[in-house]
Amino acid sequence: MMKKLLLVVLDGLGDRPNQVLNGETPLQAAYRPNLNALVSAGIGGMMYPVRKGLVCGSDTSHLSLLGYDPQRVYTGRGPFEAMGLGIVSRPGDIAFRANFATRDQEGRIVDRRAGRDIPQASKLAKKVSFSMNGIEFIVKEGVEHRAALVVRGKGLSANVGDSDPHVQGKPSRKIEALDSGAARTADVLNAYLEETRKILDDSEENKERVRNGLPSANELLLRGAGVTPSLEPFNEKYGLEGACLAGIPLITGIGNLAGLKLLKHHGATGRVDTDYNGKVKAAIRALEEQDFVLLNIKAPDIAGHDGSPLLKREVIEKIDAALGQVLEVSDRIVTCITGDHSTPCTIKEHSGDPVPIVFSTEGIRKNNVRQFDEISCSRSGFELLSGDVMTMLLQLSDRMEKYGA
Numbered sequence: 317m318m319k320k321l322l323l324v325v326l327d328g329l330g331d332r333p334n335q336v337l338n339g340e341t342p343l344q345a346a347y348r349p350n351l352n353a354l355v356s357a358g359i360g361g362m363m364y365p366v367r368k369g370l371v372c373g374s375d376t377s378h379l380s381l382l383g384y385d386p387q388r389v390y391t392g393r394g395p396f397e398a399m400g401l402g403i404v405s406r407p408g409d410i411a412f413r414a415n416f417a418t419r420d421q422e423g424r425i426v427d428r429r430a431g432r433d434i435p436q437a438s439k440l441a442k443k444v445s446f447s448m449n450g451i452e453f454i455v456k457e458g459v460e461h462r463a464a465l466v467v468r469g470k471g472l473s474a475n476v477g478d479s480d481p482h483v484q485g486k487p488s489r490k491i492e493a494l495d496s497g498a499a500r501t502a503d504v505l506n507a508y509l510e511e512t513r514k515i516l517d518d519s520e521e522n523k524e525r526v527r528n529g530l531p532s533a534n535e536l537l538l539r540g541a542g543v544t545p546s547l548e549p550f551n552e553k554y555g556l557e558g559a560c561l562a563g564i565p566l567i568t569g570i571g572n573l574a575g576l577k578l579l580k581h582h583g584a585t586g587r588v589d590t591d592y593n594g595k596v597k598a599a600i601r602a603l604e605e606q607d608f609v610l611l612n613i614k615a616p617d618i619a620g621h622d623g624s625p626l627l628k629r630e631v632i633e634k635i636d637a638a639l640g641q642v643l644e645v646s647d648r649i650v651t652c653i654t655g656d657h658s659t660p661c662t663i664k665e666h667s668g669d670p671v672p673i674v675f676s677t678e679g680i681r682k683n684n685v686r687q688f689d690e691i692s693c694s695r696s697g698f699e700l701l702s703g704d705v706m707t708m709l710l711q712l713s714d715r716m717e718k719y720g721a
């Protein structure tokens with residue numbers, strides 16, 4: 317029986333020394349007996365997302381972790397957002413990230429988020445989903461004011477600009493073609509947006525919002541056009557049945573695109589108050605059926621963006637407690653724990669700093685790392701790129717085919 321593979325991605329795990337933590341990183345400062353036990357029994361090192369020094373988003377990094385080259389398949393975040401929101405996007409579809417926003421009578425965008433709280437978003441999204449001139453437009457609401465638009469039809473190009481002015485007080489932009497091949501797509505989109513303005517202005521939902529003194533969600537701002545790539549299905553690429561458990565749409569979208577089975581767990585909220593124990597348990601249980609599970613835990617990234625080293629330390633401690641379950645199955649599972657990028661609390665954004673990584677399983681040729689953190693793991697000298705992680709997992713579970721004779 318070959319060992320099963322568990323890839324745990326702690327979103328935005330990597331960090332930098334923080335004054336609030338006496339110059340330690342949140343991971344260093346955290347009480348983390350299980351992560352330390354895993355690295356003591358395994359191989360610790362540093363992982364560079366995609367390539368050294370690159371500041372990656374979660375999407376490009378997760379694609380790379382799964383063994384897909386983002387430089388070949390990534391054309392913008394839109395398609396990944398859309399898929400994560402549940403739009404079954406097909407290769408060739410053009411997708412945008414979208415916001416419901418408020419447009420005043422002069423056509424200026426006065427609130428790019430339409431007050432943020434839009435309980436009517438689902439109904440509005442349905443109203444602006446329709447076909448026009450043989451092109452299908454599908455809008456799906458996300459969290460708060462966020463949404464995604466998928467445009468489906470023949471001969472479309474993603475080489476178009478945004479309608480989002482990215483600042484308040486200005487009108488939305490006309491979608492521009494960025495090359496001659498995209499002229500028709502730009503026309504189609506501008507006609508669509510004109511139509512949605514009428515629909516949104518006339519909608520009962522927005523009339524009610526205005527009556528209640530709320531900003532009307534009467535403009536759909538589009539940004540980040542991308543074409544949905546076609547990925548080689550994960551199970552064909554590796555000969556592994558794979559699944560994905562994540563609390564955020566972006567990652568489930570990537571899982572969906574790769575053909576991973578999407579696992580549902582009621583506690584997988586993508587927030588800091590998520591059910592860490594339940595997620596880890598569900599991932600391990602899924603490996604009874606699956607060969608591979610990708611588990612993404614979003615919380616460290618949220619704390620990083622928040623600039624809260626104390627919160628980041630706290631969520632890492634909770635994650636550590638949940639990861640105790642992994643130690644109990646090291647006879648039959650090869651576990652890799654890493655981050656998809658660093659989100660230092662000191663800059664509240666992603667950085668290109670490498671992230672600690674551990675491969676752990678019974679019988680592994682362990683190295684000299686005893687503590688799982690940015691500094692201790694870097695001392696081992698073991699470094700790899702995110703694109704090598706699947707290869708390592710295949711090798712450690714004796715699945716790697718021989719290179720040569």
Ligand SMILES: [Zn+2]
Nearest residue numbers: 328617659666
């Ligand atoms: Zn982030």
